[in-house]
Amino acid sequence: MRSIRFLCAVFVGCLLLAACEESGPIKIGFIAGLSGPGSDAGTGALEALKLAAQQVNTDGGINGRMIEIIPRDDLKTPETAQNHVRELKRLGVDAIVGPIISSIGMAMLPVINELGVVTISPTISAADFAGFRDNLFRMNTTTRENARAYARRYIDLGLTRVALALDGQNQAFTDSWYREFLLEFDALDGLVISKIWINVNNVTHADAAAQLLADDPDAIVLITNSGDGASMAHEIRKLSPDIPLAAAEWAGSQALIELGGKAVEGMELVQAYDRYDTNPRFQQFIKDYSAMFAHQPGYTAVLTYDAATVLFAAMRAKHPEQSLADALTNLSPQQGLHQELVFDAFGDGNRAIYFVAIQDGKFIRVN
Template structure:
């Protein structure tokens, strides 16, 4: 639970980390899953942060101070994430970028509030994070907007009876997404006929696929990461080759297609960026990222680069006696890769969303 009694006093104290060396490098902590299945989004995020930092450093840094990135692999462990936040506090970081998934964000929140460390998450989206004054800043649209968009689209396509698979390793996101979807779906006379959790020692992915199909749903929605969505799609296709599949926005990385192959053809999902945008700023980012890392950026890379834009701008423009948190919430709109970027008074951002379908091994935007 969010420590509300602490939050009321958040902005009364000093936000500056006075222990920081004001003449040395600007230390930025980074927390995400960087190893194991599903780590592609964390790796993409770290890569984008490295690119943004390199570009700033090549231009002379921030007030002649170089940016130093200190990455940590949370391994999807709440305990590890909390440990790393405390380590960052001891190292005197000026901010943290991350985490990638909401369950880690929930674990980190009390500690970052306790230590007063501004933390910018590119991707976490559980609706429970929104509308609070704390040290957590979010770039992404919440599950409220995203899941309800899925519900409306499902009804528009005549899919009124659906089964859902939820990832138990990111329960904060999956449960929030499910509840928001259910509220909208019920209102539109849809019905969730089956809800199956995976990654919680409750059977294999094959078992889950069988249970999802038991009551002959019109469609299946996977509230899981890219790897698990791909695996679930393969298992489902063994039993039913034609059932329509959707995946939550969390799954929208290239590994979904790489691992899922033919099984994910026709799958629909939301993405928080338009990979075919022709604007020069986005195209330059894609070119720079691809040159530096020999791969194209995914959604977490795009959102992280935008997060770095906001963070580095606030660090470079804030008054000496102004807290970083205050500088972030009062920062005028900034130009992002796709859209104007801005935090509201609670440190909440928002994203444009785009429905895509996988066709011939590519994400194709649905017009």
């Protein structure tokens, strides 16, 4: 009888535990750089996730369960990001949103696969992530599409000799971007006459600017974050006020303009969203985001809101016996802020891209 009573107690305890798990909050981890240079990208992403969660919670949650966001700062350090994944797993998160940069994604990948934590990155784009079935889902177009679009544009503009600055703190992205740009540019008879690594080996931005200009390029491309892009632009403009400048899509936040000032006027770059889109869904997002945070959303906010859209939709659609990864892969197309959102069989998404130029302190779309 004691054995029977014990087994009954265990059974009831398991039922109560399952009930608590089903009725408690849905925990979403968030990992991104939230401090230091370029942290505006991570902060904007976190804000968009908070907005999406608040809207879901206001509507009653997902199957009656509220969304709880647990943010962590990766400090742009691989080991820190890996430790955060392990911590968030222990805390029982249902999924992770992030990271923002590809080098951190590379560090997190083996850990999220080992622990089975579904992770959706709004922005990472190194081509090396594409075409693998794992627990990392990506919203963004890869460097293959983006960097090659830059190469074609500069050939069309007659800028056939370019120099590049590459950020050594996000080598997974910059290496991939450079490789794809070089392949397309070379095929179109363009020439990369020099490349300089920054944020490594104590190379100052002033020294890097001088080296980039030494071979008299037609244009300089900065494969950096917004803060370093702005700083490099200042140093380059001291030596060459008129040379055409471009920045990789990673730099395309409002901080680039705020920190760069006149030095970034005329700079071109790709963005993964159309800030002048008039569709009601996007305009309502801008209104809600601005009301909540008192400033306009940037590209990481737009892509993160879309990431939250598909994540929450998959959680609603998931059958009890179905994994979240399977639910995401088989999810019907969801309407995002600009376009339909869907993952392929490998968990890879795709975005339309738009060239913009900085004119009078604003991003203006160019043809």
